[in-house]
Amino acid sequence: MSARPTNRSKFQVSYCYLGDRRMKTISALLLTGFCAIVPAVVYASGGTCGSPSANMQDGSDTGNTCTDSGAANQVDAFCTGVQVVSNQPQEIYTVTLAAAGPDRTATQISVSSATSTGTFNPTLYLYTGTCANGGGCVQTGTASSPMDLTGVAAGTYLLAIGGSQLDASAATACGDFNITANGTLPVKLQSFSVQ
Amino acid sequence: MKSLKTLMLAVAGLAGLGMVSAAFGQACSATNLTAWAGGTSALSGGTVNVVAGGLDGSACAMSTVLGTSSASQATVADTSPNNEPRYRFQFLLNSDGLSALSATDGVVIFAASGATTVNGRRGIIQVALVPASGGNKRLSFNYSCNNGTTFRCSANTGTNNLVAGVNRIEFDVQMATSGANGSIRYWLNAAAGTTEPAVTGQITGIDNSAWVGTKIVALGLGSPVPSYSSAHHGQAVLFDAFDSRRQTYIGY
Numbered sequence: 001m002s003a004r005p006t007n008r009s010k011f012q013v014s015y016c017y018l019g020d021r022r023m024k025t026i027s028a029l030l031l032t033g034f035c036a037i038v039p040a041v042v043y044a045s046g047g048t049c050g051s052p053s054a055n056m057q058d059g060s061d062t063g064n065t066c067t068d069s070g071a072a073n074q075v076d077a078f079c080t081g082v083q084v085v086s087n088q089p090q091e092i093y094t095v096t097l098a099a100a101g102p103d104r105t106a107t108q109i110s111v112s113s114a115t116s117t118g119t120f121n122p123t124l125y126l127y128t129g130t131c132a133n134g135g136g137c138v139q140t141g142t143a144s145s146p147m148d149l150t151g152v153a154a155g156t157y158l159l160a161i162g163g164s165q166l167d168a169s170a171a172t173a174c175g176d177f178n179i180t181a182n183g184t185l186p187v188k189l190q191s192f193s194v195q
Numbered sequence: 196m197k198s199l200k201t202l203m204l205a206v207a208g209l210a211g212l213g214m215v216s217a218a219f220g221q222a223c224s225a226t227n228l229t230a231w232a233g234g235t236s237a238l239s240g241g242t243v244n245v246v247a248g249g250l251d252g253s254a255c256a257m258s259t260v261l262g263t264s265s266a267s268q269a270t271v272a273d274t275s276p277n278n279e280p281r282y283r284f285q286f287l288l289n290s291d292g293l294s295a296l297s298a299t300d301g302v303v304i305f306a307a308s309g310a311t312t313v314n315g316r317r318g319i320i321q322v323a324l325v326p327a328s329g330g331n332k333r334l335s336f337n338y339s340c341n342n343g344t345t346f347r348c349s350a351n352t353g354t355n356n357l358v359a360g361v362n363r364i365e366f367d368v369q370m371a372t373s374g375a376n377g378s379i380r381y382w383l384n385a386a387a388g389t390t391e392p393a394v395t396g397q398i399t400g401i402d403n404s405a406w407v408g409t410k411i412v413a414l415g416l417g418s419p420v421p422s423y424s425s426a427h428h429g430q431a432v433l434f435d436a437f438d439s440r441r442q443t444y445i446g447y
Contacts, residue, residue, distance in 0.1 A: 080418030082301030140299035
């Protein structure tokens, strides 16, 4: 769930960015709580339809569709009748967005790739449909054209990254990627403890 | 010519089916689009006009333009097909009016659908204009198939890109009659003639019998990807000389 944390006299609230390698708490006491016992490194980059990654909730992530565990052709990434992410290895994230404003300052998500196998043009696909079937296309993004979030409503979305229509070798093109939001995505309340 | 001026009864080989044939008229009047039994859909900022300069050397062509909305549509429709288990279609396309397509830019230019929705899908084939490497354009198409999960399969024309100027596009869509023996064959810019040449590409082994056959088709622009709407609204794509048949190669 998404919520703005509040401090109350008897509660300590933890901002725990699951998936990020960082864990932020507002009280050292919480080191003995939930966050402290969940090693962030268990969250691998990217994800699958069976287990979408929450790594992007912190605003950025890196990975490699050639080598990351689970990377495969997982989603029919269609916007209306047009396929926007080809049938190449893909990785799947869940992203929860607040309404644009103090809770969400990010206006776009960019993607880049430095090395690849074959011609790889990393492409982002934000959607609301079922993970594997795709559909409910909300927005797309590429290295040259970041995903525009300005018109995207609050909600929880699936975000797929994979190759594009431009890729000559649609079945094998893959590569590393770096996804970055240009602002904050909503902080998720992950745990709290009673002091 | 700009619009469909007459509704020709196309010779349909052994089947002898008459469907829409786009003989574009001399007057370049939008009234000629009435030959399309399903009418014109100019929605959410989309426009369909008849303009001078036919793509086949005739007087007029159909010009389609989308607006900024992803719901924008600019198509004409034919409702005369009768659940056709085999449907051939051909049209001329000039997309030079579009600026360079970025990686996710795409727009549907033709769609054929069955009479009923099966497994959540009604479309038999949708053909889209998409980018290719090197600033080129090519076609992708998705089609209903019994893959047990999404019931949608997809393909593209690979290294067979569109050329600058006018492209002649022909498809032959066959529904499966037994198991997975349906097929989609296509020709891009085939040489002149009416004897069927070697295909440019094909997909065979399609299990699509559940969708029965083509009942309605639409030609023009529709279902744009949001990035297409943002970057290519107001840019015209021209169509001309649509023809459809049941059996025999169309050619020219």
